[in-house]
Amino acid sequence: MPELPEVEVTRRGVAPHLEGQVVTGVALRHAGLRWPFPADLAQTLVGHTVRNTGRRGKYLLINFDHGTLIIHLGMSGHLRILPADVPPKKHDHFDLETGNQLLRLSDPRRFGAVLWHAVEEGSVENHLLLRTLGVEPLEAAFSAQWLYQQTRKRSSAIKQVLLAGDIVVGVGNIYASESLFQARINPRTPAHRIGLARYERLAEAIRQILAAAIEQGGSTLKDFIGVNGQSGYFQQNYFTYARAGEPCRICKTPIRQIVQGQRSTFYCPNCQK
Numbered sequence: 001m002p003e004l005p006e007v008e009v010t011r012r013g014v015a016p017h018l019e020g021q022v023v024t025g026v027a028l029r030h031a032g033l034r035w036p037f038p039a040d041l042a043q044t045l046v047g048h049t050v051r052n053t054g055r056r057g058k059y060l061l062i063n064f065d066h067g068t069l070i071i072h073l074g075m076s077g078h079l080r081i082l083p084a085d086v087p088p089k090k091h092d093h094f095d096l097e098t099g100n101q102l103l104r105l106s107d108p109r110r111f112g113a114v115l116w117h118a119v120e121e122g123s124v125e126n127h128l129l130l131r132t133l134g135v136e137p138l139e140a141a142f143s144a145q146w147l148y149q150q151t152r153k154r155s156s157a158i159k160q161v162l163l164a165g166d167i168v169v170g171v172g173n174i175y176a177s178e179s180l181f182q183a184r185i186n187p188r189t190p191a192h193r194i195g196l197a198r199y200e201r202l203a204e205a206i207r208q209i210l211a212a213a214i215e216q217g218g219s220t221l222k223d224f225i226g227v228n229g230q231s232g233y234f235q236q237n238y239f240t241y242a243r244a245g246e247p248c249r250i251c252k253t254p255i256r257q258i259v260q261g262q263r264s265t266f267y268c269p270n271c272q273k
Contacts, residue, residue, distance in 0.1 A: 004170030005213035015053045025097035038116040057169035067118040074111030133169040144199040151191035159187035179205040186272045240266040
């Protein structure tokens, strides 16, 4: 699944092609993805100008004066900027046309989403899918003190707390494993048993790893490709993720794989105690 870095890479890729452009057409090739496409989406968007783009966690936001188009890439979706005359392929379900180019969503598994939030409904932050999200890990509100305060009554394993998204948003499976390794924290440690000093290390690790992943175009595991069709290469720098049985890059102990909440977790039993 594309995580925060992959969605931010996508946003940065599409923004120069969309911002300031007038929508000239909308193509919907299915009834919907994870949820039905909004009714009358073409009538809602055609003739209106894209003001700017944003991101909230793993949601891409395309902002207009009269509302916001919310896009989620699901498990395997990706967005491309293409000439308007490029014919769609089997899994191309949504096009947003702006003159001689278009934004195309391809989603083989159809777990993604294209939704509309009208300005009359209030701030997009109040949308049902966004209102319970935690703070953004690359913004000032995210800190070790925030993590420490919010986890005093959380007995769940720290890896699961990070994935929940209600304290800090967008730290998915890959980057949670990598951040916990860099902070030298065992992923099974109950969140409330972690002190402020270790949260200082974890907060800094999350910031550094997410920023590095964005800079390197995200991670390419199975499905993700960037807007320009290029693969990200952060996966070349993994210390733990998808390296079960391989020697730790620090101490040479074999990386261990366990399952937490039906998701694979990778860690070094020697470095992360």
